[in-house]
Amino acid sequence: MAKDKIKAKIQRYDPEKDQKPYFQEYVVEIDRELTVHELLTKIHKNYDGTLAYRAYKCFKGMCTTCIVKLDGKTVRSCATRVEPGSEITIEPAGGGALIRDLVVDFKKM
Amino acid sequence: MDMKTYTTDVVVIGGGGAACRAAIEVSEKGLNSMMLDKGRPGRSGATPCALWSIQAPFGPRGRDQRDTPEQYFEDMVKAGRFIGDQNIAEIVAFTACDRILDMEKYGVHFKKYDDGRFFQTPMPGQTYPRSCFMIENGQHMSTVLAKEVSRRDNIQVLKDFFVFDLLKNGDVVVGVIGMDLLTGELVAVNAKSTVMATGGYTSLWGFSDNPPTLTGDGVAMAYLAGADIVDLEFNQYYGTDVIWPPSVKGAVVLYELMIDEFADGEITDKDGNIIIEKPLPIRDEAIKIIFETIKAGKGTPHGGVYFDTTLSPKGEDAVRDVFKNMTPKHYKFLIDAAGIDLAKEPLEVAPASHYQCGGIYINGRGQATVEGLYACGECAGNFQGANRLAGSALCDTQTTGAHVGGCSADDAKNRDMLPADKSNLNEKKELVNMFLSKKNKSTRPLFIKEEILKTMDQHMAPFRNEKGMEKGLSLIQSLSEQLENIQVPEIKRYNFELEEALEARLMVDAAKITFGSAMFRKESRGHHNREDYPDTDNKNWRCHTIVKQVDGKPQYSKRDVIYTRMKPQD
Structure with missing residues (x-):
């Protein structure tokens, strides 16, 4: 992947219309290293307004509202950086019922 | 669109410290309530962003035996430049200790001296060191309060629930309408008392150190419902929020940590000249110095000043220990999200939107000027005045939350349930x-x-x-x-x-x-x-600014400040 791009495969799923979850690929143009949370914000703004993710941030990487699975591993999206040129996979995390795309119903506090 | 309707005695809008405390107090009074949280309970609003500091004048039970509620009251009134209503400031100053003891009972961990006294840190504007120390900072406080709420059967929480307007019967507020984001349903909640605890709206500004969800819903809804809104011109900026790099823009680094008891670093201009002298000034004065430095062309490459701990005589390891002990999560976050070690390198910081001192006008019982509506915490407006002391915000969530929650419940006992028109x-x-x-x-x-x-x-x-x-x-x-x-x-x-x-x-x-x-x-x-x-x-403007909607338009007026214990001397 070129150094000014990140290729993100993101799990999409709307239980109201989709049979099962599927992956959608976004090639995002970037000019610097960014966090996963910034990447999702960028995709939502510039590429696909229908992507559901949690935009809340607490500024200290602690509230875990923004957790996702990055290449299979659960991370805090606001505190995890993605290198320019990388190809990544993002899936929902947190264990609750899947609401839509990356948003789950957090059961526990 | 389908609509679901709930009925309850008291509906509380919000999910942070004030909302939780208000709901707990309604529960203590034996009434049913619903708490409507825009996000995830225990993890939404501004409370999780807060650091260790919550003020309470413990005096002999704390660090300095000379401290008293009277002194806290005086400090608050002076910092607010004499335009905070003192009947409400009294509630904050005189119930702070009891509310902190409540928090301890719920499970918040405070740092203590070996003999059991509360450890307290000095902050600018406090005559005696008054900030109690929450070991795990605001995130833990928020989680503990939400757990206390969830333990009570007479509080029902709707999470990921966005309230977008108040409902009325004639001139009386009778509940709210909102959207359950998880299901997509429209939901009306009909209640005898409606308590606004939606926090401030610092994220109406782009450069803010608060979560993006704090956009002013509460104040705007109260305004649209005809309530008086007060002193909105006093949105507090905080002096030292990260301006670069963008991945951590808005993260707060406390200039209050620069005193010699802590990191002992300096706030400097682009050339390394110290711009904030010690003892440190209170917040409104600090931001003025920083703004003037930037305006004079002495700012850093991205338009800020430096938060520089490398100038500390204590050395890197000792400074690192300060951050690790006092604000461990913030410290680690900057490393994880941006590769920045606060103990090792100067950081570019600038004033960002931080706290709304103004908000919904309330009386001494937390009632807004529209029947049925109450407000507490940051979204209530007339008690901070023109400026806020460090450590007051969290204290207000508990003191006004409990007081206003209690009053809203007492009133609900004597009020009929009216349907929305x-x-x-x-x-x-x-x-x-x-x-x-x-x-x-x-x-x-x-x-x-x-x-x-x-x-x-x-x-x-x-x-x-x-x-x-x-x-x-x-x-x-x-x-x-x-x-x-x-x-x-x-x-x-x-x-x-x-x-x-x-x-x-x-x-x-x-x-x-x-x-x-x-x-x-x-x-x-x-x-x-x-x-x-x-x-x-002072002659013309030592008063509140009131705005109220009349015939669809904002109408502005002055209102006298309520002085109880301390009148201005001139």
């Missing part, structure tokens, strides 16, 4: 349909929100003037005309863009009356600095 309800439902319907020339709510944030950053900075504000206000007016062009996708579950559209509608009103209030006050005081009226004018 049919026409009122239909009007609100129509709003949602408006945003979902197809348009010829459509826009996304995000674009309108971004323009609002940009306009506030540019024209509602702490230093402002008539011309800039007129420009800002006209930009906001034109954005408000664009609201009807918003079109969002028809998605049932987690329709975030629909939430943003409903948010944008409230944001334009919050922005409009903030501009109006700042234009109305023709003097400089606290966090409101008019370049065209640089002096404090």
Whole structure:
């Protein structure tokens, strides 16, 4: 992947219309290293307004509202950086019922 | 769209410290309540962002035996530049210790001396060291309070629930209407008392150290329902928030940590000259120094100043220990998200929007000027005055939360349940349909929100003037005309863009009356600095600014400040 791009495969799923979850690929143009949370914000703004993710941030990487699975591993999206040129996979995390795309119903506090 | 209806004694809007404490107090009074949280319980609002500091005058039970509630009260009144209502400031100062003991009972961990006294840190503006130390900072406080709420059977919590308007029966507020984001359902909650605990709206500004969800819903809804709103020109900026790199822009690093008891570093200009002398000034003075440095061309490459601990005589390891002990999560976050070690390198910081001192006007029982409506915590407006002390925000959530929650419950016992007017309800439902319907020339709510944030950053900075504000206000007016062009996708579950559209509608009103209030006050005081009226004018302006909607338009007026124990001396 070129150094000014990140290729993100993101799990999409709307239980109201989709049979099962599927992956959608976004090639995002970037000019610097960014966090996963910034990447999702960028995709939502510039590429696909229908992507559901949690935009809340607490500024200290602690509230875990923004957790996702990055290449299979659960991370805090606001505190995890993605290198320019990388190809990544993002899936929902947190264990609750899947609401839509990356948003789950957090059961526990 | 289908609509579900709930009925309860008291409905509390919000999910942070004030909302939780209000709901707990209603529960203590034996009444049923519902708490409607825009996010995830225990993890939403500004409370999780807070650090260790919560003020309470423990005196002999704390660090300095000379401290008293009277002294706390006096410090608060002076820092607020004499325009905080003292009947409410008394509630804060005189119940603070009891509320902290409640928190301890719920499970919040405080640092103590070996003999059991509360460890307290000194902060600027406190006559004696008064900030109790929450070991795991605001995140833990927030989680503990939410757990206390969930343990009580008479509190029902709706999470991921966005309240977008108040419901009325004639002139009385009788509950709220909102959207359950998880299911996409419209929900009305009918209640005898409605308590606003939605926090501040610092994220109406682009450069903010608060979560993006704090956009002014509460104040705007109260305004639209006809309540008096007060002192919105006093939005507090915090001096040292990260401005670079962008991945951590808005993260707060406390200048209060620069005293010799802690990191003992310095705030400097681009050339390394110390700009803030010790003892450290209180917040409104600190931001003035920083702004003046930047304005004089002595700012850093990205328009800030340096937060520099490398100048500390203590050395890197000792400084690192301070951060690890006092703000462990913030310290680690900067490393994880940006590769920045605060103990090792200077950081570019600048003043960002931090706390709204103004808000909904309340009386000594927390009642707004519209029957049935109450407010507590940051969204209540008339007790901080023109500036806020460090450690007061969290303290207010507990003191006013408990007091106002209790009063709202007492009143609910003597009030009948009134249904919302049919026409009122239909009007609100129509709003949602408006945003979902197809348009010829459509826009996304995000674009309108971004323009609002940009306009506030540019024209509602702490230093402002008539011309800039007129420009800002006209930009906001034109954005408000664009609201009807918003079109969002028809998605049932987690329709975030629909939430943003409903948010944008409230944001334009919050922005409009903030501009109006700042234009109305023709003097400089606290966090409101008019370049065209640089002096404090006690003769004409030692009073509140009130804004109220009359015939669809904001109407501005003055109101006397309530003095109880301490009148201004001149």
